[in-house]
Amino acid sequence: MCGIVGIVGKTPVAQSLYDGLTVIQHRGQDAAGIMTIDQNMFNLRKANGLVRDVFHTRHMKRLSGNMGIGHVRYPTAGTSSSAEAQPFYVNSPFGIAFAHNGNLTNAHDLQEEVFRIARRHINTTSDSELLLNILAHELQQVAGLSVTAEHIFEVVTKVHKKIRGAYAVVAAIIGQGIVAFRDPHGIRPLALGKRMTELGEEWMVASESVALDAVGFQFIRDVSPGEAVYITENGELHTRQCAENPITSPCIFEFVYFARPDSFIDGISVYASRVNMGRRLGEKIAREWSDLDIDVVIPIPETSMDVALQIANTLELPYRQGFVKNRYIGRTFIMPGQTMRKKSVRRKLNAISSEFKGKNVLLVDDSIVRGTTSGQIIEMARESGAKKVYFASAAPEIRFPNVYGIDMPSANELIAYGREIDQIADLIQADGLIFQDITDLVEAVREENDSIQRFETSVFDGNYITGDVDQDYLERIDISRGEKSREAPILQAELSNLDMHNIDSND
Ligand SMILES: O=P(O)(O)OC[C@H]1O[C@H](OP(=O)(O)OP(=O)(O)O)[C@H](O)[C@@H]1O
Numbered sequence: 481m482c483g484i485v486g487i488v489g490k491t492p493v494a495q496s497l498y499d500g501l502t503v504i505q506h507r508g509q510d511a512a513g514i515m516t517i518d519q520n521m522f523n524l525r526k527a528n529g530l531v532r533d534v535f536h537t538r539h540m541k542r543l544s545g546n547m548g549i550g551h552v553r554y555p556t557a558g559t560s561s562s563a564e565a566q567p568f569y570v571n572s573p574f575g576i577a578f579a580h581n582g583n584l585t586n587a588h589d590l591q592e593e594v595f596r597i598a599r600r601h602i603n604t605t606s607d608s609e610l611l612l613n614i615l616a617h618e619l620q621q622v623a624g625l626s627v628t629a630e631h632i633f634e635v636v637t638k639v640h641k642k643i644r645g646a647y648a649v650v651a652a653i654i655g656q657g658i659v660a661f662r663d664p665h666g667i668r669p670l671a672l673g674k675r676m677t678e679l680g681e682e683w684m685v686a687s688e689s690v691a692l693d694a695v696g697f698q699f700i701r702d703v704s705p706g707e708a709v710y711i712t713e714n715g716e717l718h719t720r721q722c723a724e725n726p727i728t729s730p731c732i733f734e735f736v737y738f739a740r741p742d743s744f745i746d747g748i749s750v751y752a753s754r755v756n757m758g759r760r761l762g763e764k765i766a767r768e769w770s771d772l773d774i775d776v777v778i779p780i781p782e783t784s785m786d787v788a789l790q791i792a793n794t795l796e797l798p799y800r801q802g803f804v805k806n807r808y809i810g811r812t813f814i815m816p817g818q819t820m821r822k823k824s825v826r827r828k829l830n831a832i833s834s835e836f837k838g839k840n841v842l843l844v845d846d847s848i849v850r851g852t853t854s855g856q857i858i859e860m861a862r863e864s865g866a867k868k869v870y871f872a873s874a875a876p877e878i879r880f881p882n883v884y885g886i887d888m889p890s891a892n893e894l895i896a897y898g899r900e901i902d903q904i905a906d907l908i909q910a911d912g913l914i915f916q917d918i919t920d921l922v923e924a925v926r927e928e929n930d931s932i933q934r935f936e937t938s939v940f941d942g943n944y945i946t947g948d949v950d951q952d953y954l955e956r957i958d959i960s961r962g963e964k965s966r967e968a969p970i971l972q973a974e975l976s977n978l979d980m981h982n983i984d985s986n987d
């Protein structure tokens with residue numbers, strides 16, 4: 481679920497890009513990068529790691545210039561190699577730096593086309609490098625010695641026709657400006673903001689509005705699904721709808737888990753949607769478990785806290801913090817590899833025994849995906865002396881792989897795949913287990929903006945809105961990206977031999 485930022489400023493932008501990336505760090509913990517443009521030169525720093533570890537003072541000094549883009553990566557295609565960290569770069573036409581959040585579903589077909597039609601070489605297995613080369617090829621076809629807004633809109637229109645899947649993109653074209661666009665379904669989010677300075681207007685795009693807040697940009701609006709935004713290096717804004725049939729269908733998992741609660745996506749407060757999820761799930765618990773003897777509601781930090789508090793309010797039960805989160809450990813779900821995810825749960829969360837001893841507890845999480853967290857947390861609650869442990873999930877059962885930028889390529893890894901609720905409860909050792917209904921989840925989010933008719937809900941119902949995902953496709957990604965394929969260390973080592981950058985991004 482990577483995060484992207486881009487700024488066209490009047491003064492150096494590196495610090496704002498850095499600060500913007502730190503507040504969307506929750507979208508990707510594997511790699512980070514910033515590319516700026518100064519006097520007709522790109523400056524790049526990217527590497528594996530968190531934002532605070534990748535950029536040191538010496539890198540920040542090198543990232544001069546008033547225009548630039550940044551990325552935090554959560555790999556959902558290709559490998560975790562630093563060669564696939566973003567931004568990516570191509571030298572023609574003009575020189576383009578590029579960052580992408582999402583996942584293409586027709587990357588396989590495009591790969592061949594890029595070589596056959598454009599004679600372009602892709603040096604990684606990243607779908608984002610592919611997308612950059614398609615964009616570059618189309619720009620090459622239309623632009624002369626400079627780029628106009630018309631060129632950009634023509635190019636994005638063509639790109640929409642060629643590629644399928646989820647993409648929110650920002651690209652900086654040297655000597656010209658920054659272009660940003662969102663796929664015609666608007667699966668991944670993208671917000672536009674403005675900052676007034678004495679020297680004039682500065683513009684920023686970012687995956688989440690919270691990144692704009694953090695660096696003093698005022699949220700203007702979401703980039704519409706299918707729309708392209710072009711900001712010239714002088715700060716003129718041009719926008720146009722470039723998709724023939726845009727249908728707003730944002731990914732519902734952004735609201736369940738990915739986005740920060742203080743962000744607004746497509747006019748919806750992520751926080752308010754989570755409170756609604758809590759209310760609706762609380763009502764379901766009251767309806768279906770009226771005879772249950774719950775003493776206390778306890779959240780599983782961090783994302784479920786807003787939901788759990790509302791469940792407690794709805795059920796008129798006490799809400800207590802039974803687990804303490806180690807603030808130096810990030811999100812476990814977006815870590816690569818099941819071994820690392822499993823180990824991290826206990827390092828990340830520790831129980832306060834007194835909150836469990838002799839009590840019947842209702843544990844609340846935003847979602848149960850592989851069951852890594854819930855299984856271990858229930859064990860911890862019992863070790864701490866809980867009498868009974870009930871479990872509630874603010875999202876419905878996740879039974880289908882994700883192909884749009886969440887790393888769940890294989891149904892077999894999902895604990896709810898092929899299982900009924902009581903079988904899942906047995907596996908995680910819960911005394912009772914309840915999931916939100918899909919209609920309630922959708923309505924909880926829609927309550928905040930009922931003009932949105934549809935959400936991307938494939939992980940719950942197997943309905944892939946881009947219309948190009950069939951069983952064959954799912955089997956292919958299962959083989960290429962499933963847990964087994966990632967356990968092949970040779971592949972990783974071989975690929976890191978190809979860590980080549982034509983701009984210095986190292987120390
Ligand atoms: O069933 P699983 O495969 O364990 O996945 C679901 C869990 O992973 C996420 O937490 P995470 O630790 O990533 O982040 P958080 O601190 O934001 O809750 C999510 O909030 C659930 O707790």
Ligand SMILES: NC(=O)CC[C@H](N)C(=O)O
Pocket residue numbers: 481482483553554555556557558564580581582583584606607608885886
């Ligand atoms: N989660 C994402 O947005 C990832 C972007 C891209 N598919 C990558 O793997 O680098």
Ligand SMILES: [Mg+2]
Pocket residue numbers: 780781782783784845846853
């Ligand atoms: Mg969690």
